[in-house]
Structure formats: C-alpha cells, structure tokens
Amino acid sequence: MKLRALLDMPELRLEVVTGDDLLDRAITWVVTTDLLDPGRYLGGRELVLTGLVWRSGPADSEVFVRALARAGVSGLAAWDLTTGTVPGDLVDACRRHRIPLFKVPEDVAFATVTEAVVRHLSGARAADLTAVLDRHRRLVAGMSEGAGLGAVLDLVGRDLGMRCWVLTATGRVVAGPPGAPDGAALARAFLTAPRLPHHTAASGVSVFPVAEDTTSRVADWFVACEGDHADWPAERRTLTTELAAIAALERARLDDRLSVEGRLAQELVRLVVSAAAADEIVPRLELAGLDPHASYVAVAAAGRGTLRPGELRSVLGEVIPVPRPVVGLLDEEAVALVPVPAEPAPDVAFSVQTALDALAPGLAGAGIMVGVSGVVGAGELRGAVDEARYARRLASGRTDPVCVVRHDELATHVLLLATVPEDVRQMFQVRLLDPLREYDEVHKADLIRTLETFLQNSGSWTKCAEQLHLHVNSVRYRIQRIQDLTGRDLTRLEDRVDFFLALRLS
Template identity: 30%
Template sequence: MLRIRDLLGRPSLGLEAVAGTGDLDAEVRWAHVTELPEPEAYVRQGELVLTNGLWLPQAEPAAFVRSLVTAGAIGLVFGLRTARTEIPPALVAACRTARFPLLRLPVEVPFVAVTHFVATAQADRRQRQLLDALRRSDALTNAMSAGRGALGVLAALSGPEGVPVALVDGWGAVVRQVRWELPAADARRVAERASSDGAATARTRDRSTSSIKLSDGTEATVFPIREQGAGGPDHAVLYGRRPDRIQQAEWDALEQAARLLTVELAHERALSALEMRFAGEVLDMILGGPRRAEELAPRLRSFGIDPEGPLAVLSLLTGPLEHATATPTTVTRFFLARGLPSVVPSGDRDLVAIVGLRKNDDEDDEDDDEDDVRALAEALAEALAEDLAAALERPPRVRQGERPAKGQRPAKGERPAKGERPAIGIGRIAHGHQELRRGLLQAREAAKTAWRRQHGSRVVSFTDAGSYRLALDLLDAGTRQDFAEAVLGPVLAYDRAHGSELLRSLSAFLDSGLAWGAAAASLHVHVNTLRKRLARLQQLTGRELGRTEDVVDLFLAVQALGEYPNGKGIGGVPVES
C-alpha cells in the first residue's frame, strides 16, 4: 500500500508536508493534476491532487479544499513556481481547518515526477497482488491435489505470513487449526457469529459484520461456509486478521479455500459414513461369536487396531438428546488425540468404543492397565460432559431461510437437565479379539449401572458392578425365551384368560424387595389381595416365594420377559417392573 508518507521519503521528489494539515498515512490510489476552480466532478476517491494554484483568481481556497474533500481526495500537492515561491496562507489555513494533508513541491521538480512515481508504485503493487494471488491459489490447489485435506488447505491459507487460521463446525468445535490454540468458548462464539452472519455476509464481503474480538483481545474475521446438501451444521473459517486489514488477494484466497473446504468436508462425510457402516458391522461380528471371528480380526486391523493385542471396551450412554455430543466422531477424536487407535460403532442404545492399548509385557501390571483404562474413561466422561453442557446452551440449528422442521426441537423432558453427565461402562481388558464379546457384555452392564447412579462417578467398571444381567446376556435369545416361558408361561396364560394381574403383582413384589406392604401400596390394593394373587401364582408356577432359589427363578424370568419387542412378554402380555 502506497501512503502519502512514502512520497515524503523519496529525496528525488523533494516533497515537504505542511505541519498540522492532516493524516499522512492515507493510501494513495492515484495522482491527478488539476487547475479547475471546482474540481469535484473530475477527482476520484483516494486520489492525490497536484496543482500550481492557477485557479486562485477564480475560487476561494476554502471552497477549493471543500470540493476536494467532498470528492474523496486524500491530499493536495502545491507545486511552487518562480512567480509563486510560497503556498498562499489562505490555502494553508483552509487545509488545516479541514484536516486535509498539504504538501509543498519544489520549483525544480515537475508534476510528472510525482505522477510517474505513483503510477510505477501502483503497477508494482498490482503485480505483487497478482503474484500473491497466484501463489495463494497454487498453494491451495496443491494442498488438495496432494491429499493434505482440510489441514493442508488451512496451512496454505495461513501462508508464509503465518496468519492463524481455524476451521470451526456449527456446534462450536474446532475441526482443524493452524498456528492457533483456540479456546472452546471462542470457538462457540465463532459458530454463533457464522450462523447469524449467513451466507450473504461472506459472499458480499460485508466486512463489518464478519469481524469478531476473541477472549485474548485478538481481532479476527469469521468467514461462513455453507455446504450444499449437508445434513449437519455449517462450518466457518476463522482468519486471524481484522476484515479491514485483509488484502484483496487474501479475500480471493478465502473464497477459494471455502470452495475447497466444502469439497473436502463432503469427502470426509462420505468417508465417515463408510467408516460408520464398517464400524457398525464390528458389533455384529463381536456378538456373532466364534463363527465371525475370522472376519473380526481383519476389520479391526483396518482401523489400525492390533486384534491380538490388549483391547479396552467401553459402553457410553448419553441420554436422549437430539444433537447428542457423544458421536462416533467426537469419541474417535478423543482417543486419536491420545495416540490410541479405536473404532466406535453405534449400538441401539449406546456407543461402543473398542480401543487398542499399548502392549505391556509385564503380566503383573494388569491391574495398572485396568487403572489406566479407568483414568482414560474418566477423562472421556469429563470431555463429553463439557460438550453436553455447551450443547444445552445452544438452540437447535436451522439453516438460514428455512423454518425449523416439525419435531426438530426435543420434546419437553427429552433434553437432559443441566449437570447431566454421560455414563460410561468399562469391561475387563480383552487380550485378543476372541475375548471382546465378554468385554462388550460387561461394559454394557456396567454402563447401565452407571446410568442409574444419582451421585458420584458415572464411570463404572464391571468389576465394580457385576450383575445378573450378564448371566442372561451370555445366553442366546431363544434360550432366554424358553426359560421365561417355562417359569411364567402358566401365569401369562392365566392372566390372558381371566384378565388378572398376577404377573404385574409379582413384578411389584420383586421391585419392592419382597415387602408386602410397599408392593400392595404401589398396586393400590389391600395386602390381603396381593397375598391371594401371589398364592395363585405359586400354585401355577410350582415355585414358592419363601424359597431363595424359587425367587431367583421368578426374578430372572421376569427380567427375560422385559427384553421382548415393544415391552411385551410371551404371548403379548405387558411386563411392568
């Protein structure tokens, strides 16, 4: 950028500034010679005007200066002549009043020296801008063609100047960043600003509305990226310069980077969808047992996991939040940041993380390994809790110009309360993929125990929460159904035939801890009514509520019934427990 001050620094021009007349840091876009008494119509924005004062007999200096200011000129050069060796005092006074820069040009220096210098400087500047634009464009294109992804695009955008750059998604999470360590609170503000600015802001370069001041005082530019057809939230590039300090070549590079990032994000979504499909099949392979063991080992290797090494198994429950933060991508990134390969498939009710651990040759240190996995799970729970708290402060995202879809906002009671924490269950470390099924069942039962906790840690290891459910889960579905029917089949048939509530009464009795009064109160019946119902149930099942082994059979059978679709037991009889 050529400034008035730069002209003063050229000895060959001999220019001198008249003190007190204005800002010498204004940008000079061109130099224009005029002797018209009213030059306003012929002067353009940002021009430096040169004159010998031949207009002085026809116009007052104050009126002449006002005309230049109105036209947008940035300064006046008064060329001295042999007939006029000093600038008229009235012109000096007018420039001082208007705070309009006034420069004195010696008699021996022609105007053409000034105009030639300005023209040459502007040509050089335009050439540098063109080369800069080509360099930036080549760097961005090379980053994509070399397969460096979004991070490569951001590095190219940062350029040799080292401008900090970050890519933030619509939920306020930093996707990639170069020369920046953006705090989470700032990232969320960037997402909010990008959402409010809208697509038109970036495309029309409304620079005043795309600026943001970060928590450390840094002033930067938010450049929204609108993805066509994307199912998730949009993204934004945070560029570490104020909008008014960004050169044209940089704006062009930002535009190009936005287009490239849109392509790269679509590519990453496609890969993520493919990985999620492959990851989902991992669960089927694990639960399939020995018959699918040969498929499981190579599938784990495709995710960078050694199938013969130590494997941690975690089950994550985060509750029914529509935009739940515990997504496979966020969990995978957590482990990746710690140098651990993982695969995170989605189950029907949970996320499962299979994590490859570093081998430990000392078998006596297995307890230490279990402690390390627990510490890892605690850190994951804390990270997810922070994300969840941030999600609760955000309304559901809606694209600009669209109406919220029906049912987009979670219904009352579906959003978790503030302070809600994810629950994580930990299975025993599996030494090889053959042991993953056991570890998965253990982790899921531990997660259920963690979810029921109202206080304390919601990270639970199976060794802390051994459960009868594991015994049921180790049996196949057909065996569980046969067992439930053998024990409670007569009761279900009796309830259907008589419209009675023997099974419901048994469930209430078991839930109350075998307390007659509490069970009767929960059913809103007299204790004697409950005793008569359960006496009939004992006759039908041949089991006595006074014998421990019989109570265990009845309890397990009721739990097995609760697994059937739509909450129905054998024969379609509802189970309430």
C-alpha cells in the same frame, strides 16, 4: 446451486408441486433413498430423490417428510411408478414441514436427475473469491485427509490476512496454520454460546458452527477466525459461511460409516456381539487394522434426548483416547473396541469421562451414558462388550447429563451374566418373562412392572403397593397371577433370584 435452477434444466422437466416460495434454497448434493426414515444418512442441504418404495400408507408420508425436515434437506423430488402419481398425503406433509416438492416425469430416471445436478455443481465457475473457494471445496472431497481443508485455510490467510482454524467440539484442531489459540477454551466458548457466531474477547477470535441446523453442537465442528465478526464487512461474513460449507464437506468425507473401514468396523462389532467363534473374529480384527494379539477395552454408549445415533457414534469416536477407534452401531447404541497396552493399563473410563464432561455444556437437554469394560484379550471381546453394555444400562438409570460407569461398579451377578452365551440367556428370559409380557399386551395388567417393583422392595407387599399407588390386595392379586402364569412361587428365594436375573437381561 439453488433449487430453482432445476426448473431451467430442460432435460429434467421437473414440476413444482409445493414450495414455490422456497426455491432459493441451496443444493450441495443429491441423495436417492427408499428408507422410511433416512435421517441418519443425511447431512443437510441435499436434494432427495425417492420412488416411494417406503410408502405403505398415508401415515408413512408424515414419518418420511418429518425425517427430511429434521435433517435439513433442501428439497424432495418424487414419483410413484406403481400408481403413476404423487400421493396427496405426501404433498400435504411437504407443505406442513416446508419441504419443496418436485414431480419427476415418468420417463426421466433418477440417475438422469443426479447426473444433471452433479454436472451443474461441478461446472459452476466465477471469477470472485467465492468461486475460488468452490473449486477448493471440490479439491477437499478428493484429497487426502486434512490436505484440502488446510489448503483452503492457507488461501484465506494469504489473500485476506485472516488466520482461520477448523476444530472439533472437543477442541481438537482439524486444520489451520501454526499457532492456534487454546482449543479447549474455544470449544467451551462454542458449546456455551447462547447464539452463534460468537466473539471470544479473551482469544480475539470469532467462532462459527459448521452445520448448526442439522447437527448437535457436541457432534459438530466449528470455524474459528481472528477478529470480531460484528466489525466485518458483508463479504467477509459471507466468506465464513463458505468456509463452514467446506468444513462440512470435509467432515462428511471423514465420516467412515459408508467407507470400507466403516463397514468393516460395523461388521466386526456385530460379529463380536453374535458370539462368533474366535476363528471368525480374528481375521475381521486384522481387516479392521487391529492386532488379534493385543488387549482391548470395550466401550458402549447411548444418547438421551435429541442426540441421534450417527452423532453419538461421532462423539464416541472423538472422545476415546486412541486415533480412529473401531466403532459400530447396534440400533441406538454405539460400541467401540479400543486396543490398549496390557501394562500399564490405561484408564479409558477416566479419559472418556473427562472429554464428555467438557462436552456437557453443549448437550442442551440431551445426555450421554457410557459403560466401559475391563481389559481383555481378543478372545474375550464378547464378554467385554456385554460388560460394557451392562455398565451402560446402569448409567442410563442415572440423571446426570454425562454418566460413565466402569466395569468394577457392576454387581457380581452382572459380571456373571456377561459370560453366559446369548442363546442360553435368551431362552432363560423367554421362559420366565414371555408369559407375563403376552398377558400384559392383552390385558394391560402391568405384571412385569409389578414383579420388578415387588423384587426391588424385597417382597414387601406394603412398600410395593405404595410405590405402585395400588391397594395391597391388588398387588397380591397380580403376584398370584404372575405365579399362575409362570408356575413359580415368589415366596421361594430360588424363584425370586431367577426372576431378578431375567429382568436384568431384558
């Protein structure tokens, strides 16, 4: 369905505000949102509906529309019931980012728009192969895992005599007939190709991205079809585009962030981090399908560059060597709880490192930093998660595109801090560092950075001054100010240790 079809629905009475030249964009779904930055919940090619609840001022329109453009949405339909208009700053932002904007009449509910579009998408019929594949796309959305996608690939193989497979960026075959080519080799070709589609002469197949415009390659799936795409007729090239759209639907269906299982995983991770009691955690483990008597390893990961949190979560779930691990998001960080046998203890860090090294060519200026804890019982999950997050912070200080830090690389003080209750750590940090942070906010004095540099250089005034590009007297003045604000004496070892630990907690 194209955007211009919306104008032919008399019950909607939508008006184009800007983007008349972009109405040939396709719509695959409808999403209603009141979030200022809904990017992580969008997969591309949606019609977005919004009542502008997120807008508190003109600058918000730029943030909102930029997020839509990055996610690859097809268009936006809006109406501010409070003001009775579409704000000019929203129109300008849509024009800048080339997002078609429709005005929704005041008396037309968003539910009416959604129902009309979904009905149109579901009712499309045609006699050619594309229409057959459209019907199978809907089949994919409602069938059990992998069955619908496999049926479509079987159809293509029977009707066109062309075998096709869908794979993840790690080379795992999602669906396809027996006898798939080497998945690792295809994944390398997909990740390293300067442009897609790409023909791999060694395997005799062509690879196509599933969602190139909206998803990083390391988090994307790809379609592999026998033959050289450069020799195909237009109809066959169109078919691969349709297959990619079907694969995108299947991938979205398997993304459990909004499913019951996904919400349970998210709640479990947050519960563990909040230092909840064991009698609260054990029932949640069971609800999430985990054995409360099993042993676990915690894995924490953060992305650098263009990798978004949702993509990071998908990548982490793909590279952990157990099927469908429990993964949750803590702001920009993904945390996984991995059940493992106590004996022999598996080397989760090695498996994750190996899988991420294979993905590294597709990071394109981005990066992934990972920390892995030791093996613990269910009652020690909080310490394991803290241990993994500390290890991840250590990994973030390195420059490699992929860096995995094991728990045994952590200093003794980090392991000790991981066992201290959160409220105690927070109070300790607040008492020591908050006076410095507040002073820095008002006076721009850079006291926190000066303190950290001073400690890193073992209290050497000269080395600290050189590293900060300051005169030694300026460093002395700042250190004196730190002591005045905190009542501590940086000539005393005990006070230096306290500051060192407080900085490690920040």
